[in-house]
Every structure is written in C-alpha cells, then in structure tokens.
Amino acid sequence: MDKMPEEDEESPVSTAPATPTSPLEIKMLPLFMDFEDFNICQPAPFSYDDKAMLELERCDYTQRITYQMARAGKTSRRVRVYSDGIYDLFHQGHARQLMQAKNIFPNVYLIVGVCNDELTLRMKGRTVMNGFERYEAVRHCRYVDEIVPNAPWSINEEYLNEHKIDFVAHDDLPYGAGGVNDIYAPLKARGMFVATERTEGVSTSDIVARIVKDYDVYVRRNLARGYSAKELNVSFLSEKKFRLQNKMDELKTRGKRELTKVKVDIITKWEEKSREFIDAFLLLFGRERLNNLWNESKGRIIQALSPPGSPNGSINGDDADTTDGEGSEDEYMELPPEYGAGSGGSLNRRHKRRGQMDPSQSANDEADADHPDLEYERRSD
Numbered sequence: 001m002d003k004m005p006e007e008d009e010e011s012p013v014s015t016a017p018a019t020p021t022s023p024l025e026i027k028m029l030p031l032f033m034d035f036e037d038f039n040i041c042q043p044a045p046f047s048y049d050d051k052a053m054l055e056l057e058r059c060d061y062t063q064r065i066t067y068q069m070a071r072a073g074k075t076s077r078r079v080r081v082y083s084d085g086i087y088d089l090f091h092q093g094h095a096r097q098l099m100q101a102k103n104i105f106p107n108v109y110l111i112v113g114v115c116n117d118e119l120t121l122r123m124k125g126r127t128v129m130n131g132f133e134r135y136e137a138v139r140h141c142r143y144v145d146e147i148v149p150n151a152p153w154s155i156n157e158e159y160l161n162e163h164k165i166d167f168v169a170h171d172d173l174p175y176g177a178g179g180v181n182d183i184y185a186p187l188k189a190r191g192m193f194v195a196t197e198r199t200e201g202v203s204t205s206d207i208v209a210r211i212v213k214d215y216d217v218y219v220r221r222n223l224a225r226g227y228s229a230k231e232l233n234v235s236f237l238s239e240k241k242f243r244l245q246n247k248m249d250e251l252k253t254r255g256k257r258e259l260t261k262v263k264v265d266i267i268t269k270w271e272e273k274s275r276e277f278i279d280a281f282l283l284l285f286g287r288e289r290l291n292n293l294w295n296e297s298k299g300r301i302i303q304a305l306s307p308p309g310s311p312n313g314s315i316n317g318d319d320a321d322t323t324d325g326e327g328s329e330d331e332y333m334e335l336p337p338e339y340g341a342g343s344g345g346s347l348n349r350r351h352k353r354r355g356q357m358d359p360s361q362s363a364n365d366e367a368d369a370d371h372p373d374l375e376y377e378r379r380s381d
Contacts, residue, residue, distance in 0.1 A: 079166050080164055109145050219238075
C-alpha cells in the first residue's frame with residue numbers, strides 16, 4: 001500500500017473557499033481522463049487512438065463483404081458498419097438507432113461519425129451541446145466501438161476507403177442537403193446501405209420544444225440552484241419576478257407543511273381523548289359493571305313490571321271465596337231471636353243485593369210512588 005506524501009511544513013495554507021461559489025466550481029472527474037486503468041469496460045476509442053488504429057490495420061478491406069454474406073454470417077472478418085449524425089442532447093432514440101446498427105449483422109464493428117460544431121451550425125443550426133460533449137455522449141454508449149470526430153456531412157468514396165467501411169446505417173427516409181434530394185442515394189444504389197427505424201415520439205427538436213415551452217419553470221429552478229441572471233441571459237426585472245415567485249412557492253410549501261402538522265396533532269390528540277372516553281365508558285358500563293347493576297336491580301325491575309295482587313276479602317264484606325253470580329240470592333244475615341219473626345227473619349236492607357230486586361217488590365214501589373199517602377203510612381208503621 002502506497003504511503004501518502006508528507007505535507008511540506010513550509011507550504012502555504014490553502015485559502016480556497018470551503019463551499020463552491022458557483023455550480024461550475026463543484027469538484028468532479030476531469031473531462032479528459034486516462035481510461036487505461038479501467039480494465040473491465042472502457043468508452044469507445046476515437047479513430048486516431050491506438051486501439052482503433054490497430055483494429056483498422058487488422059481489417060483486410062480487399063475482401064469485400066456483400067449484404068448476403070453479412071446477413072448469413074459467412075465473413076472472415078468483422079463487418080464494419082458506419083453510422084453518422086449530430087447526436088445533440090443524446091437520448092434514447094439515438095441509443096436505439098445505434099443498437100439496431102450494432103445488431104443488424106451477426107459480427108459488427110460499429111463506427112459512429114459525429115459532425116463538429118462549425119459544420120453543424122452551417123448545415124443545420126445551433127446545437128445545445130458543443131462538439132466535445134456530443135463526442136463524449138456517443139462514445140460512452142455501449143453499442144459503439146469507435147468514434148470518428150469531425151465527420152463529413154456527405155460520405156464519399158475516399159472517406160469509405162479511409163475507414164474501410166462496409167455498410168452505412170441510417171433511417172430510410174430521404175435526407176436532402178446541398179441541393180441533393182438524398183445524400184445516401186449513391187450508397188443505396190451500390191448496396192452499401194442498411195436501414196434502421198426511428199423512435200417515434202422523441203427527438204432533439206422535441207426536447208428543445210419542451211424547454212422553450214416551460215422556459216419560466218427552468219429559469220426559476222436554475223436561479224434557485226445558484227445560477228446568476230447573466231448566465232441565464234435574464235433581465236434584471238425578470239430575475240426579480242422569478243425570485244419572488246420562488247419565494248411565494250416556498251411560503252406556500254411551508255404553509256402546507258405546517259397545516260399538515262397541525263392536522264396530524266389534532267388527530268393524535270383526538271385519538272388519545274377518544275381512548276380515554278372509551279376506557280371510562282367501559283369502566284362504568286362494562287360487562288362486570290352491567291352484571292352487578294342487573295343483579296342489584298333485578299328485583300326492582302320485576303316488581304315494577306308485575307302489579308300487586310288483590311287483598312283477602314272484599315271491602316263490602318263479601319266473602320273472598322264467593323264467586324261472582326254464585327249464591328248471591330241466598331246471601332243474608334240471620335237475626336237474633338229477640339227481634340221476632342215479624343221482621344222477616346233476615347236483614348237484607350230490604351233488597352238482597354243492590355241492583356237485584358224482586359219483581360213484585362219493584363211493582364209495589366212503583367204503586368207507592370203513585371200514592372204518596374200510602375207510602376207515608378207504611379214508613380210510619
């Protein structure tokens with residue numbers, strides 16, 4: 001294990017700031033790296049690198065490979081397939097196109113040509129990524145075996161022989177430039193063209209359109225991340241407006257967070273109180289308590305639900321054993337002998353029972369009512 005170099009005591013102390021002042025000062029891997037230490041997997045070499053030059057020298061270009069030979073896999077060497085483009089904002093559509101070119105034949109050595117900034121600006125327009133960034137994006141794609149920087153816009157015979165290209169892979173749509181309807185037409189006529197399919201729904205133009213559509217959102221995001229208005233090409237007033245919007249969004253987010261916290265606290269307290277209420281209710285009206293209350297009040301409940309029975313004997317002196325309507329006609333009281341037999345031998349208050357009168361007596365009473373003098377004499381006797 002190598003030792004760390006000892007620090008020089010006389011070396012001045014670094015006065016660099018502890019935190020970066022701009023996003024460009026964040027420590028990262030250098031852009032130009034020596035990938036020789038990466039033994040398992042490395043990015044694709046440039047066409048002028050030793051690895052690419054060695055592969056070029058091994059290729060016997062005198063043995064020309066036809067399309068039928070390449071499809072059948074009957075070749076004595078690797079098939080060198082070339083694909084070119086701008087590859088700005090490298091996305092999955094680019095990767096899928098290169099994957100198709102890599103797998104179009106059984107044994108393919110894929111070479112990718114990338115045009116530089118000057119040629120691209122003149123032929124197509126301004127790019128988002130510069131040439132070096134586009135080179136690095138493509139050479140780190142796992143389907144690529146070699147990168148050709150500063151690639152030409154149109155492919156001629158000299159370029160094909162220089163890189164020993166067997167086939168050119170591109171989508172089949174006519175691609176016009178410089179007054180030519182299709183720059184790949186000569187290759188198609190010679191049988192050196194293989195078609196790939198475009199990925200619908202994604203392209204560099206679509207990504208740029210999204211950025212333009214959501215321009216304000218991205219400007220606000222980058223301002224919040226520390227970019228200056230000058231770096232974003234934003235005016236002073238626009239910068240203040242965007243920063244105010246960021247502050248308002250921050251306050252809204254903070255208010256929602258605090259409101260959520262208050263709601264959670266209220267719910268928590270309510271749950272605690274509800275537990276206390278339930279415990280108190282069970283303590284007062286639980287199963288054991290209800291059993292005790294039932295046993296204590298069962299007698300009272302039965303007494304309240306069942307009315308009391310009639311007492312022995314009647315208030316009018318009727319015998320309790322006497323039933324209604326039975327023996328009522330013979331019910332009377334025997335008088336002592338001293339009262340004599342003239343009184344009728346019984347005292348029934350002239351009527352044996354109220355409401356049960358002798359029919360003959362009733363008729364006499366009606367006659368007495370017609371002769372009041374006779375009634376007076378009878379009462380006098």
